[in-house]
Structure formats: structure tokens, C-alpha cells
Amino acid sequence: MGVLDEFWRFALRRPTQSAVRESRPQRGREEIRRRLDLIILAHMWALAPLALVWFLVPAWRDPAQPGSLSLIILAASAVAYLLLRTWLNLTRRALGFNDFWPYVDVIILTTALVIVRNPNDALSVLYFIPLTSAAATLSTTHVVALGIVTVVAYFLAIVLSSTAWTISTVYRLAIIATMASLYSWVLRLVTGHERAAERAEFQRELAREIHDGIQHLLITLGKRLELAEQLVGEAPARATQIVAEERETARRAADELRYLVRRLRGGPPQYTDLATALRLQVATLSERLPFAVELALPPHLPRLQPAAEHGLLRFIQECLTNVAKHARATQVEVRLAVTDQVLACTITDNGVGFDPATATGAGLEGLGERMRALGGTLEIQSALGAGTTIIAHTALREKGR
Numbered sequence: 001m002g003v004l005d006e007f008w009r010f011a012l013r014r015p016t017q018s019a020v021r022e023s024r025p026q027r028g029r030e031e032i033r034r035r036l037d038l039i040i041l042a043h044m045w046a047l048a049p050l051a052l053v054w055f056l057v058p059a060w061r062d063p064a065q066p067g068s069l070s071l072i073i074l075a076a077s078a079v080a081y082l083l084l085r086t087w088l089n090l091t092r093r094a095l096g097f098n099d100f101w102p103y104v105d106v107i108i109l110t111t112a113l114v115i116v117r118n119p120n121d122a123l124s125v126l127y128f129i130p131l132t133s134a135a136a137t138l139s140t141t142h143v144v145a146l147g148i149v150t151v152v153a154y155f156l157a158i159v160l161s162s163t164a165w166t167i168s169t170v171y172r173l174a175i176i177a178t179m180a181s182l183y184s185w186v187l188r189l190v191t192g193h194e195r196a197a198e199r200a201e202f203q204r205e206l207a208r209e210i211h212d213g214i215q216h217l218l219i220t221l222g223k224r225l226e227l228a229e230q231l232v233g234e235a236p237a238r239a240t241q242i243v244a245e246e247r248e249t250a251r252r253a254a255d256e257l258r259y260l261v262r263r264l265r266g267g268p269p270q271y272t273d274l275a276t277a278l279r280l281q282v283a284t285l286s287e288r289l290p291f292a293v294e295l296a297l298p299p300h301l302p303r304l305q306p307a308a309e310h311g312l313l314r315f316i317q318e319c320l321t322n323v324a325k326h327a328r329a330t331q332v333e334v335r336l337a338v339t340d341q342v343l344a345c346t347i348t349d350n351g352v353g354f355d356p357a358t359a360t361g362a363g364l365e366g367l368g369e370r371m372r373a374l375g376g377t378l379e380i381q382s383a384l385g386a387g388t389t390i391i392a393h394t395a396l397r398e399k400g401r
Contacts, residue, residue, distance in 0.1 A: 024310045026251075027264075033098055033137045034089055036187070040133050042087050047126075048082065051075075052065045054123065055112075070115045078108055090346060099138060102130035102146050110153035117161040119154060120169060127154070128176050128183075135184030147177075205307070209260060209314075215254040221246055274309055275301045282311055282320075282334060289324050289332075291349070296335040304343075308394065312345065318367055318388055319347045327351025327388060353382045367392075 003016065055075035085101060087093075113119050127150055135148045158164075185293070224246045231239040275297050282295045304312070316334060323329050327395055329351030338346045367390070371378040376394030 017254035034092065034132065036137055037085075037089050037098055037101065040129060041082065041089065044082060044129070045086075049077070051078070068115060071112070074108070074111055074115065081108070081384070099142060102134040102138070102142075103149060106146070106150050106153055107132035110157050112158040113154075114160050117163075119157040119161055119163055120166075120172065124154070124172060125176065128180050131176065132183045132187070132381045133179055136187035150368070199305075205310070206260065209256075214253055214256040216258065217249055217256060221253065224249070273301065274303055274312075277309070277313065278334075278336070281317065284319060285320055289320060291329045292331050293320065294331070294333045296333060298336060298338055301336060301338070302396070304396070309372055311370055312343075312394075314376075315367065315370050315392060316345065316347065318370070322364075322367075323347075323349045323351060323388075326354075330389070341396045343394050343396045344390065346392075348387065348389045350387045352386055353384050353386045355384060356380045358380050 019188060046367070052075055055071045055078075081104065085097075088097060106127065109123060109130075116123075130146065133141050133152060138146070145398050151173075153378055158169070163169075224242055227244075228239040228242040231242070278297065278301075279295060282293050286293045303309070320332065320334075323332055327349050329349035331348045332347065335346045337346075359382075367379050372395065374394050376392055379391040379393075380388070381391070382388035
């Protein structure tokens with residue numbers, strides 16, 4: 001799963017049906033399945049050297065059994081299969097194949113047991129891996145189908161090996177099925193808790209967005225309209241001016257509402273890098289701002305944790321909005337720098353400035369709260385007639401760490 005900012009350009013655009021279908025929970029489930037498959041692949045690669053010895057050195061497996069060209073071909077095919085599967089998962093290509101990997105695993109294992117003509121070989125324990133991964137991630141239909149395929153395949157291995165059923169064979173199958181069921185339930189519980197935590201964090205984040213965004217705008221709009229109503233008889237010109245000014249507040253509230261609806265429907269879009277996201281945000285905001293914005297970025301700006309990226313983008317958006325409301329500036333510079341694992345965001349304008357010691361307001365408080373939520377600090381440098389500089393520092397925690 002993964003949270004980046006829904007920029008105003010995307011917030012104003014009606015979501016397509018494909019975007020609605022590709023919901024945040026769906027992407028979260030696909031990412032969990034991909035991560036689980038990567039964990040399984042890591043353990044398979046850990047077993048690969050021993051498996052190759054098992055395939056290629058028959059004396060270690062059974063001194064009485066000679067080598068087999070079929071085993072060598074199967075070993076090469078298994079290595080190629082693991083390489084292809086690893087590459088597809090690392091590059092997120094053809095993730096739909098994750099539904100079929102357990103079936104391929106069962107086929108490879110059964111083929112090896114048939115070649116060595118020993119269904120009770122230690123290799124049969126590896127049936128546990130595809131059964132567990134299927135029970136943890138696939139639908140009930142797939143799990144039942146894979147169970148049937150596994151039983152039929154193992155039965156064929158016994159028949160083709162001319163081996164009689166024994167109590168040890170039945171016991172081995174029972175152990176494999178029980179362990180697969182146990183571990184699959186553990187995995188389901190862990191992933192369920194992870195999804196619940198992700199949903200709770202997403203809800204808290206939306207609550208903050210509603211409180212700091214649309215709620216504040218609507219309260220301000222209501223108070224200003226009440227003031228205009230009181231001035232209609234005494235100062236109609238002033239009342240008209242207030243109504244005209246608050247049209248922009250109403251538009252911003254509508255934009256914020258569309259932004260929230262968009263996030264609830266389809267979740268945030270994914271961008272290749274944070275620099276691209278920042279450039280897009282500044283470009284789209286500049287169309288609505290009465291001043292020029294210059295964006296200065298370092299040559300390499302690493303990806304951050306999703307919550308940190310989202311918070312940074314919203315912080316810059318709020319700063320630019322405050323400049324538009326109060327500073328009467330003509331030029332604003334947004335500069336990001338990375339030094340000693342600390343990300344510094346500096347926003348400078350050439351507006352009228354103010355006295356930070358006496359300044360109060362929800363805008364400055366909101367900026368401070370957002371940076372504290374990110375574990376960062378906020379510094380404001382300003383003077384009357386000398387413009388304003390806002391400096392935010394936050395520890396750099398790259399995505400995936």
C-alpha cells in the first residue's frame with residue numbers, strides 16, 4: 001500500500017472507471033502478495049544449492065542410484081523458472097502469474113519424485129511451500145483446486161514409481177497438510193493486522209486533512225458570510241467585496257472536497273520519484289497563484305516513506321496558499337536540500353513580511369503541527385517589508401528502510 005499527495009490537477013478531474021476499480025485495498029493486497037512471494041523466493045534460493053547437489057550428485061541422495069540426464073534437465077529448468085519468477089516479481093511485471101506459481105511448484109516437485117522413483121523422498125516435504133502460499137494469499141477456489149492437483153500429482157508419483165501406499169506415506173501427507181494450514185492461518189492473521197493498521201492510519205490521515213483543510217475553509221466562509229450579511233445595510237460595498245473574496249474560498253473548499261473523494265475512491269497515484277511529484281504539484285498550483293514559483297531541487301532526491309512524502313507535499317501546498325492569502329508577493333522560491341540524512345525545505349517570498357513574535361493564526365499553527373507530525377522542526381524568519389522565509393527540517397528516512 002502504500003500515500004502521496006493527490007494534486008489539485010488530479011483532484012479536479014473525474015476519476016475513470018479503471019481508477020475506481022484499482023482501489024487502494026486492492027493495490028495493498030497485491031503488494032502483500034508480491035512481498036510474500038519474494039519471501040518464498042528468498043527461501044527457495046537459500047535451498048537452491050542443496051537442491052542442485054540433490055539433483056546432480058545422486059551418490060549423496062542414494063548411493064545405489066545412478067545419475068540421470070532427466071534430473072539435470074529438470075534442475076536447469078528449475079533454475080530458469082526461479083530466475084524468471086524472481087525477475088517478474090522484482091520488476092512488478094505480470095503479477096497476475098502469482099496465482100499460478102504454486103501449480104508450477106507442484107508440477108516440478110512431482111516430476112522430480114517420478115524421475116527418482118521415490119515418492120517418499122525428502123523432496124516431497126517441499127509440497128508444504130506451494131500449499132502454504134496458496135492458502136495464505138489465493139481464493140478458496142484456488143486453494144481447493146491446488147489441493148486436488150497436489151493429491152492427484154502425488155498419487156501419480158506413487159503409481160508411476162510402482163510404490164505401495166504405506167502408513168508413513170499417509171502420515172507424511174497429513175503432516176504437510178496440517179503445517180500448511182497452520183502457517184497459512186498465521187500469515188492471514190498477520191496480513192489482516194497489517195491491513196487493519198494501514199486502514200486506521202489512512203482514516204487518521206483523512207481526519208487530519210478534513211480538520212486542517214475543508215473544515216477550516218467552511219468555518220472561515222461561514223463567518224465571513226455572516227459578516228457580509230451584517231454589513232449589507234450599513235456598508236453594501238464592503239459586503240459585496242467580502243462576498244467576492246469568499247468565492248475563492250468556496251472554490252478551494254470544493255477543490256479540497258474533490259481531493260478527499262478522489263483519495264477515498266482510488267487512493268493516490270504512484271510517481272516514479274519525489275522530484276517529479278514536486279514539479280507537478282508546483283506547476284499545477286502555479287496556475288492558481290498570483291506569483292511566480294521557482295523550484296530548486298538537488299540532483300538526487302531520494303524517495304521517502306509514503307506518509308513523509310504526503311506530508312511534505314501538503315506542507316509546501318499550505319505554505320504557498322498562505323503566501324497567496326497574506327504576503328502580496330510576486331516571487332516565491334521553494335528549495336530542497338539533503339545534508340547528513342536531513343531534508344531541508346526552504347520557502348522564501350518577497351512579500352510584505354510580518355513580525356513572527358506577534359503573529360498568530362491557524363495557518364502557522366497548521367504548518368507547525370504538520371512538521372511535528374513528521375518528526376521535524378519549523379523555523380520562520382520574517383520582518384515587516386522584508387519578505388518571509390520558512391525553513392523545515394526532517395530526518396531523511398528513505399522508502400523501504
